[in-house]
Amino acid sequence: MSHQAIHTADYPNSYYLASRKADADYPMLQGDEQADVCIVGGGFTGLNTAIELAQRGLSVVLLEGRRIGWGASGRNGGQLIRGVGHDLDQFAGVLGEQGVRELKLMGIEAVQMVRQRIEQFGIDCDLTWGYCDLANKPRHLDDFRADREELLALGYGHELKIVEPDQMHSVVGSDRYVGGMIDMGSGHLHPLNLALGEAVAAQSLGVRLFERSMVTAIDYGPTITVHTEHGRVRAAQLMLGCNAYHSGIQPQLAGRVIAAGSYIIATEPLAPALAQQLIPQNMALCDQRVALDYYRLSADRRLLFGGACHYSGRDPADIAAYMRPKMLKVFPQLEHTRIDYQWGGMIGIGANRLPQIGRLPDQPNVFYAQAYSGHGLNATHLAARILGEAMTGQASRGFDLFSQVPHMTFPGGQRLRAPLLALGMLWQKLKE
Structure with a gap:
């Protein structure tokens, strides 16, 4: 067909x-x-x-x-990231310390399940390894250090590397962030x-x-x-x-x-040098704000930029007009880049x-x-x-x-x- x-x-x-x-x-x-x-x-x-x-x-x-x-x-944004839930320690009263530890291990194992599914059935979906958490404030970098220690204590088998403020351009061509943590056991794909x-x-x-x-x-x-x-x-x-x-x-x-709206824009395909400047290691990236930004390159070098969790139940009339300024705050060098696609959808969130x-x-x-x-x-x-x-x-x-x-x-x-x-x-x- x-x-x-x-x-x-x-x-x-x-x-x-x-x-x-x-x-x-x-x-x-x-x-x-x-x-x-x-x-x-x-x-x-x-x-x-x-x-x-x-x-x-x-x-x-x-x-x-x-x-x-x-x-x-x-x-969705196509980001395949370790973990399930947020702040799992809040469930210690219900599940006990061992139960919480099991949940944390399952959040790691879940990514391997996706990897295995793709391999088992030979699914062509642009699976690419490498992810970086981006710190908006010094406090976030401290959190990453603690996360890294905990993941290593759980036996995490993939590279976890703290990116210091002066090294940020090795992962993202933006001056917006004060540090990061690379995780080579997470990545991105075409959902x-x-x-x-x-x-x-x-x-x-x-x-x-x-x-x-x-x-x-x-x-x-x-x-x-x-x-x-x-x-x-x-x-x-x-x-x-x-x-x-x-x-x-x-x-x-x-x-x-509750259904929360999230929105994505995709640029025109970028010149190899520009794509390399924006995301030098072709990782998925995500910041730490409440209405977070998440972005990555597609297989044909478009920037896919998403975020803006919306609970109003109403989508913006023009998603590109709404999302483009957010993208330019991160990457002002895309000022003259065309937006080829815009879309949104609902993610399900529990209390x-x-x-x-x-x-x-x-x-x-x-x-x-x-x-x-x-x-x-x-x-x-x-x-x-x-x-x-x-x-x-x-x-x-x-x-x-x-x-x-x-x-x-x-x-x-x-x-x-x-x-x-x-x-x-x-x-x-x-x-x-």
């Missing part, structure tokens, strides 16, 4: 869409299907849970309301090509994938029936991987995750920033994973491994840990949730 044949209107018009390696085109669900497991959501969570379950011998039907990788999975490659992998294992098959209702019980406009799936187990795009089918889960992985308390055969809070690339793959174990009755240390942590339902219902969070965000920025 030619690239033009895909209904591009189904996806945001991003750089990723323009540079995809393959076209997914899976049928719409029509009529009845039966399976051991029905999965709702065709992003990284759903695709990888499908792969994990199929590898363990279960029959799987996956339903995606729009297109494979349509949500955050196919439009839509990863998702499309994982869909092909799932199908090769016998998973039945359906696109444009929005779920309209779910009948719970020992056998679950999932309804779409033109069909239904009967299954013994259900997994909900909708994250920021719940569309009301499971209010209990939707109330625990305590820890991914939510578990089963519904009143429905023991319904599992879920959501709220990756900006660490979705690796955390989704970890969640899928944990769900694959739990849903096939294997003892899962990860499932036991994650499902023990209580998660707050955001106050204010559907309409007030975002404005309340926007106020909290503003307060964090003022403190900063």
